[in-house]
Amino acid sequence: MAVADASLSTRPEKSWYQKNKLAVTPWIFLAPAILFFVVYVIAPIFQSIWISFFEWDGLGDAEWVGMRNYVELMDDDRFYTSLKNNVLWLVLFMLAVPAGLAVALFLNQTVMGMRVYKSLFFFPFVISQVVVGLIFTWFYNPNFGIVGEIWSFFGASPPAILADEDLVTYGIIFAGLWPQIAYCMILYLTGLNNVAADQIEAGRLDGAKGWSMLWYVVLPQLKPATFIAIVVTVIGALRSFDMIAIMTQGGPYGSSNVLAYYMYETALSEYGYRMGYGSAIATVLFLIMLVYISFFLWRMYQDERGGR
Numbered sequence: 001m002a003v004a005d006a007s008l009s010t011r012p013e014k015s016w017y018q019k020n021k022l023a024v025t026p027w028i029f030l031a032p033a034i035l036f037f038v039v040y041v042i043a044p045i046f047q048s049i050w051i052s053f054f055e056w057d058g059l060g061d062a063e064w065v066g067m068r069n070y071v072e073l074m075d076d077d078r079f080y081t082s083l084k085n086n087v088l089w090l091v092l093f094m095l096a097v098p099a100g101l102a103v104a105l106f107l108n109q110t111v112m113g114m115r116v117y118k119s120l121f122f123f124p125f126v127i128s129q130v131v132v133g134l135i136f137t138w139f140y141n142p143n144f145g146i147v148g149e150i151w152s153f154f155g156a157s158p159p160a161i162l163a164d165e166d167l168v169t170y171g172i173i174f175a176g177l178w179p180q181i182a183y184c185m186i187l188y189l190t191g192l193n194n195v196a197a198d199q200i201e202a203g204r205l206d207g208a209k210g211w212s213m214l215w216y217v218v219l220p221q222l223k224p225a226t227f228i229a230i231v232v233t234v235i236g237a238l239r240s241f242d243m244i245a246i247m248t249q250g251g252p253y254g255s256s257n258v259l260a261y262y263m264y265e266t267a268l269s270e271y272g273y274r275m276g277y278g279s280a281i282a283t284v285l286f287l288i289m290l291v292y293i294s295f296f297l298w299r300m301y302q303d304e305r306g307g308r
Helices: 001-010 019-050 068-074 077-093 094-108 115-128 129-140 146-153 168-193 197-205 211-221 223-238 244-245 259-267 277-304
Strands: none
Touching: 019 077, 019 211, 019 277, 068 077, 068 129, 068 259, 068 277, 077 146, 077 223, 077 259, 077 277, 094 115, 094 223, 129 168, 129 244, 168 223, 168 244, 197 259, 211 223, 223 277
């Protein structure tokens, strides 16, 4: 007995890491990603907010102006035009979610050649936004584009969509919907593969079919896919930049501007070099996105708590 006690007393005491190995190890692996996230995402956000309180051309000395950039925004007609267009993007871009669901339901069938159809619908997602913008710029051309050919076939004068202040934003949004629908379709196809077959059978036994089957049996199981689709679509609508830069550069006369492109035009283009004012626009855009993302995260948290 004395020998056993002596061996226990000579056993080395565990280090702090050994005692907390299970809790600490995940953070060691996460540390590089967290560091990059802080340096390249979090820090620039606060830096941009700080710069918004200055008047600065990016090279010389910065002059502290306080809230003057934000006060100027309140009287800027181009800012309100950009904000209105962002709201249009947000509302109309949400059509990608039900459209993606409809395409996914169509493709989720065992029909000969369905893989070919899936590839065709998936194609817009893998090509660059720049390419999408160029394609639709050609489509909308009233002289040789598809839209012009269709109008001419019916004997009508083709509209210059990208040169019309009333139509240009809708034309760009329609172009942006093409790849966004493909992305939502992929999310829903993945979700449909995880739909429980026993619940489908139970629904059929209870007489559910068509819309009732979709609404009461399928859609509740697609909540995670729907959440991701909505969040990604909202973010895509609010940070829309590529399509405007390629198709119109904010024209005609700034009528197709959105906040992201107006920020670039003000701060970085040859018309601007007003870093403080551009940062103020970026801060407003960030706050709008923060409200939407926080709301959806709160809803997800509530759903998770309710499901326990």
